[in-house]
Amino acid sequence: MDSIFGYIDDAYLFCKVVEHGSVLKTANLLGVPQSTVSRRISSLEERLGLRLLEKKGRELTATEVGRLVFEQLSSGIEQVEIGLANITEQMEQVAGTVRLSVPHSFYHSFVAPVVESYLKRYPNVHIDLGLNHDQIKPQTNRELLITFDISDMEDLIARPLFTARHGFFASSEYLATRPKITDISQLPQLDWLAIDNNQTLAIYRNERLEESIHVKPRLVVNDIQALLDAVERGLGVASLPLRHVQTNSNLIHLLPEHYRSDRQAFLVYKDRKYQPKAVKSLIDAILSSANKMDAAVNPTSKKRSTNES
Template sequence: MDSIFGYIDDVYLFCKVVEEGSVLAAANRLGLPQSTVSRRISSLEQKLGLRLLEKHGRELAPTEVGKMAFDQLSSGVEQIEIGLNNVTEKTDLVAGRVRLAVPHSFYHSFIAPIVEQYLKTYPNVHIDLALNHDQSKPKTDRELLITFDTSDMEDLIARPLFTAKHGFFASASYLDEHAPIETMEQLEQADWLTIDDARRIQVVNDGRVVGDIELKPRLVVNDIQALVDAVERGLGVASLPLKHVSGNINLVHVVPEYYRSDRQAFLVYKGRQYQPKAVKALIEAILATARHMDTAVNPNQINKEPK
């Protein structure tokens, strides 16, 4: 081996695989694709001309040589981690650019105060705030996404934020003009107004799913306040977050024994060992606000970051 350059990253990945017990767990921990970790370990083995890992049933374990390599190298990797942490912790300046993608409906009700306070606290940080329903996965360490849908995001960190509980609401004028809404069938036949493109939603009664209703919305608007305004003006029925409409005397909670199934919001990002301080600070600010929201929060999950 003429130089350590080209080996350090691969050695780090090897040590993490041994610590986590599998390539998948290490990849999830580091926010990397599993294929990348596997390829880099294979590359290290080829460079060294040694077999470092082997399968024991479904488990992945170090070979005898791999155990020796881990014992020799892991303490050095740990010292590098500690040193880098000390350097970053002693660096007071939080600066750079962060991109945050958020559903438009979250802005006023949740994210606006966080962003405004964050920018005041960290004047050297710039935020690119995208208000839309785009499900684009974060591609860099400086991108964050708030979403209800984490499908196809297994390679990313998804932190639970809060559970949005929804009821069904209409205005008194709409109910006076149309047939009463007292059953699921009548609810399904109402003039629907929605905030997204969902065409079928689950209905819950006393904590149990009792069926689905198919929606044929007359209006789709991706802003929660605009949706509430449309319901107040008597245009139809909508599924609205209970917290958002609490105390609104212009809305009638129809079939109150029924609810839309809870919607879990997540904060999604690439899980890197050494996150930029600007990103880390924004993540902490978002999670701190979510912990104190009046909506239902799962305290056993909110602080946990998947491995």
């Protein structure tokens, strides 16, 4: 059986010429050269061994057999057009389900306000939000990931969100039971609280690595607000994002000239060209929120480089 490859375009152009009664009008409407339309229809006539069009006055009309061919083909071509239009409409609608994977520690501090505002604005979108520390690489164009680690994601698009800078904090209640902290060497002896099980902290000063210390957290909790609450209740010392404690007068910033190595957060997704509108609008909302957050921390900053999370 002969393949229909090569017939589809010719058949489409033939049907359009019959509908519009003119090769010139069809060419103008489709944005193709008139010579191309004529050549493709001639090619179709040669393949079928049939004369499909004839001139009647100024109009180009289907021959008797051409009318039969048009009746056979036009409904199928119309269905293809409807199907493609439906796909385009679905892609352009802000609707459907989007999967967003986020570290648990990001939820209250960054993600929750964005997601809640987005859902109110777009009532036809459903968000499947996963809060965890596992790297769930986007597999489809409806999946997004916020992460600090993009080491194995060279095949994906990674958009910078913000740079997180951490300082060391404790409550006055906790520090009242300890000698005054004046040097890095005293930090390992403190009761540490942490958001993960990382036990090595690289400590910087003036953008240079000064020392790496080893700590053993007494409490590990993967929620930044829960960690902040534990520090406020005097359970120990923690490395906390500066933005979270800027307005909290109950916490004391230890060795404020020192800080942990900055961490760059990224928004990761699979594709840019074929994104559904719901995904694109959520990406825009997340990036916009990150920009506003940085502007609030450092109004003079024109780009996200060393702003605090």
